[in-house]
Amino acid sequence: MAEGGATMRAEEEAGGTAGHWAPGAQILWRYRENGGARIHIARPVTVVRDDPELLAVWMAPGTECVKPVLADGTPVHREPLGTRYTKPRTVGRGRWLGTGVLKLARPGDPWSVWLFWEPGWRFKNWYVNLEEPLARWAGGVDSEDHFLDISVRPDRNWSWLDEDEFAQARRDGLVDSALAGRVREAGRAAVTVIESWGPPFADGWENWRPDPSWTVPSLPRDWDRTPAHASS
Numbered sequence: 001m002a003e004g005g006a007t008m009r010a011e012e013e014a015g016g017t018a019g020h021w022a023p024g025a026q027i028l029w030r031y032r033e034n035g036g037a038r039i040h041i042a043r044p045v046t047v048v049r050d051d052p053e054l055l056a057v058w059m060a061p062g063t064e065c066v067k068p069v070l071a072d073g074t075p076v077h078r079e080p081l082g083t084r085y086t087k088p089r090t091v092g093r094g095r096w097l098g099t100g101v102l103k104l105a106r107p108g109d110p111w112s113v114w115l116f117w118e119p120g121w122r123f124k125n126w127y128v129n130l131e132e133p134l135a136r137w138a139g140g141v142d143s144e145d146h147f148l149d150i151s152v153r154p155d156r157n158w159s160w161l162d163e164d165e166f167a168q169a170r171r172d173g174l175v176d177s178a179l180a181g182r183v184r185e186a187g188r189a190a191v192t193v194i195e196s197w198g199p200p201f202a203d204g205w206e207n208w209r210p211d212p213s214w215t216v217p218s219l220p221r222d223w224d225r226t227p228a229h230a231s232s
Helices: 003-015 162-169 175-195
Strands: 026-032 037-050 053-058 064-070 090-096 101-104 111-118 122-131 135-137 140-152 158-161
Touching: 003 158, 026 053, 037 111, 037 140, 122 175, 140 175, 158 175
Parallel strands: 026 140
Antiparallel strands: 026 037, 037 053, 037 064, 053 101, 064 090, 101 111, 111 122, 122 140, 135 140, 140 158
16 A cells, blocks of 8 residues: 555544544545546545534645546546536546645535635635535545635635536536525525635634645545545
């Protein structure tokens, strides 16, 4: 087993689904493919904080990740929107380019909040990723992305993102009417938090910095393993 896999196995024994991971633990943040059970996104991350109120993780620059690609190897974002979700897909590996990402998720929330910086730690924006509430398992957390997102600028102004992708996913049958309603409701709830400047936006996370002693987690060979147990 790869060194990263061994580290994550050790953290499974220490954390488990009932407990919480200690700062510095290395886990997986994963997404299932839409309309299926296969894991198609897997990102090794380092735990910043984990308690009943919040899970915060750091994805370091250069992290090796798994991401979806078209069957011929074409990056998904290069495929025209009209056929982006209907062409056969597989998964590929790549490195996270640019600055790192801090991801924050409150238990049960149908979204997570990501923080982005420009080089030199100049804060860029918050990014609200609408998704299934995270399901915890021994080696990390799993979710399913819901296409629609929200960008929040440092001046607190916000805007919807990827509405065209959300509409296309609906046309292609990846989002039915019931799910679309839940996603829109989740988006409105997130906007309420943004406009009232509730947590995590008001908590000063934009001033956070990673522990310089942390190493970049390795992608384990069994990144797509099926959890023995999972909980929200």
